[in-house]
Amino acid sequence: MDIDDLAKGIIAGERRALARAITLVESGRADHRAAAAELLTKLPTDRQALRIGLSGTPGVGKSTFIESFGMMLTGQGKRVAVLAVDPSSTRSGGSILGDKTRMDRLSREPKAFIRPSPSQTHLGGVARRSREAVRLCEAAGFDVVLIETVGVGQSETVVAEMSDAFVLLLAPAGGDELQGVKRGIMEIADLIVINKADGDLKSTAARTRADYAGALRLLRKRPQDPEGYPRATAVSALEEHGLDETWTALQELIGWRRENGFWDRTRAAQARYWFEQDVKQRLLAQMETPQARDDLHRLSDAVADGARDPAEAAAEFVRRLRSDQD
Amino acid sequence: MDIDDLAKGIIAGERRALARAITLVESGRADHRAAAAELLTKLPTDRQALRIGLSGTPGVGKSTFIESFGMMLTGQGKRVAVLAVDPSSTRSGGSILGDKTRMDRLSREPKAFIRPSPSQTHLGGVARRSREAVRLCEAAGFDVVLIETVGVGQSETVVAEMSDAFVLLLAPAGGDELQGVKRGIMEIADLIVINKADGDLKSTAARTRADYAGALRLLRKRPQDPEGYPRATAVSALEEHGLDETWTALQELIGWRRENGFWDRTRAAQARYWFEQDVKQRLLAQMETPQARDDLHRLSDAVADGARDPAEAAAEFVRRLRSDQD
Incomplete structure (x- = not known):
């Protein structure tokens, strides 16, 4: 899919291009997400x-x-x-x-x-x-x-x-x-x-x-x-x-x-709100990689058994996350 | 404050030691948090x-x-x-x-x-x-x-x-x-x-x-x-x-x-719950360092002005966070 063509189609008001673009933003696939992000930057604001x-x-x-x-x-x-x-x-x-x-x-x-x-x-x-x-x-x-x-x-x-x-x-x-x-x-x-x-x-x-x-x-x-x-x-x-x-x-x-001025102020406040929501969602998404899921599972079991303290196990999880990201 | 002494005092049931320890876990100071975490590992389960x-x-x-x-x-x-x-x-x-x-x-x-x-x-x-x-x-x-x-x-x-x-x-x-x-x-x-x-x-x-x-x-x-x-x-x-x-x-x-068996199962499930809550809180706490606050502020302003897309700005924030942690 050519993102430039898709952007042009949307700007021209083509319904098929719009429908395809919405499918793209709805997709959870990483390559689709990247394409959707690129597409959004090419659209007029x-x-x-x-x-x-x-x-x-x-x-x-x-x-x-x-x-x-x-x-x-x-x-x-x-x-x-x-x-x-x-x-x-x-x-x-x-x-x-x-x-x-x-x-x-x-x-x-x-x-x-x-x-x-x-x-x-x-x-x-x-x-x-x-x-x-x-x-x-x-x-x-x-x-x-x-x-x-x-x-x-x-x-x-x-x-x-x-x-x-x-x-x-x-x-x-x-x-x-x-x-x-x-x-x-x-x-x-x-x-x-x-x-x-x-x-x-x-x-x-x-x-x-x-x-x-x-x-x-x-x-x-x-x-x-x-x-x-x-x-x-x-x-x-x-x-x-x-x-x-x-x-x-x-x-x-x-x-x-x-x-x-309320229209502009509201839209600005909404944009800030969604930015912050997006940041939170991305930070929490760190729990959802296969490696993170494995770690969570293992630590959660140790916590449930009483072998580890919840806060201390949580600290280890976050430490491991950072060393994996390096 | 000596953590070993505090732990001994708590185990001996001393009220003053208990009161001091609660003050310690209630503190938001980083050194107090570290001391509290150490204290908890020294207590019997x-x-x-x-x-x-x-x-x-x-x-x-x-x-x-x-x-x-x-x-x-x-x-x-x-x-x-x-x-x-x-x-x-x-x-x-x-x-x-x-x-x-x-x-x-x-x-x-x-x-x-x-x-x-x-x-x-x-x-x-x-x-x-x-x-x-x-x-x-x-x-x-x-x-x-x-x-x-x-x-x-x-x-x-x-x-x-x-x-x-x-x-x-x-x-x-x-x-x-x-x-x-x-x-x-x-x-x-x-x-x-x-x-x-x-x-x-x-x-x-x-x-x-x-x-x-x-x-x-x-x-x-x-x-x-x-x-x-x-x-x-x-x-x-x-x-x-x-x-x-x-x-x-x-x-x-x-x-x-x-x-x-419900007592044990409930306590285990609660421990798992708190572990997960703690992980989430730690991940979101990444937004609260001085550097992160600066970045959030700057990006949020750009988003409110319409200069940046919320999702794209959020992606940049998380990228910067990771490179700062390296």
Whole structure:
């Protein structure tokens, strides 16, 4: 594979080149990693997409929302990429967004690019790969990158750390279920979107929206937000109602942040964060060479037998590691 | 300080030697670390205390319980050490158990040894220090080591990983508040003790005990437990009621585990766990030398400016680290 050709293809916005490049950054093979690193240095850094993180538990109609929202944006002439981050895919074996037929129209739309999450992933690596895939989409000239995650555990934090704005998608529900959303998630959400505001659920959705709007007002206003944010909206992805208001709210928020310097500051802080995460991951990866695994195994056995002290055995492991690296 | 003398003093059960040794393992100074490591290798490994982890949020009467429980044990001729693990002390500035006057009788009891948590600590180091302090107490011939923690965040897990049995202390409360105890904590608790079963709260305490006993029955029986465990008891630390039943329950549980090999297997697994934690901490400590901090700072700035890619800068950092170590 010629890296220069691949870079040119991406910059020209070729979908096949983009798909191949994402496969490259997702690979764990050492030669692929080296090629991916080289590729990233050959891409322009001045193309910036709007990165929107999107979280929602199964059943809230996330695929329908992404399809309708994405179709609206491509209808406005925008190029839209959809990526999935699923740190849990190691366990579940499946990948979210795997079933492209759920987004039938968007997957056939030339201005859109949909990429399922890799089916088997090393947990620490998920974040890096997703982040690099976002960069590839930006370099390929996409205007909007939607980064989808299923609403479990740490994945929202991971996605929020690579997004310019974070959208939490919820289903209409009774006021009591408001408790179900963890405070931490409420605090990272820039926009809470109540889906399924249609048919029998229309009035419930309106009430749920009002409940969340009230709850959001109780949270302290954040310095990076203009008046009235974070905000709650109600939409029907099915009937395509309210999507434009949601988009307008996002644009208003992002426009404000750009003007006030928060966009640049956030991206800089995120880059620092990922740099530090990468350093930690590389340092811990020293435990994963065959030689290191052997040493760990042997020392761990001695520690379990009581023959060695844990701290003293750990010191020996690190000493051996260094002498092996010399 | 002569390490041989210190080791002899500890083995002879001298309280001053023990206190000095704990100060040594708590120190972050490199020469103290080296001395502490040497000291640990000079101590016998065949003395085993019963290590009891104890968690409870403020207000449940933890100090009163420790005092009454500890006095009961010393009354039986046992030597009792009380240590505190408080990973949050960095933030709060204060140390739990700091106010020894709350345990007036126990602190004056010759068979007891009370050690507050160090007031300022590096988070990753809290666990190692506490674990080494436990080992020092065992080497000094204590029969029971109570490891106290305040019921917040990760500290219960840390303490459970260095205990033979874990006690959760709770106050009497309505059935609804049962929800307040996180499932994860319920799952590591071997004994749930409802305190303040006295005066007006006596019947509430009995009901709370029954509620928790019911909830514990719903959890799947664990292979390491005999029939009827985990168990819930009700005590009055103030009036010294129910403490003996709590002690009997602990002894029954531990006796069963010893006979069935779970004691040895758990201690071996804990040693392996701490060995691995120590290795990780040492690998990450490579980021903390003055040279590494300089490099991190400089590269992080370049990453924030967009001049460098996070992954590529991280790779350079690790390369430089290795060449510096050569």
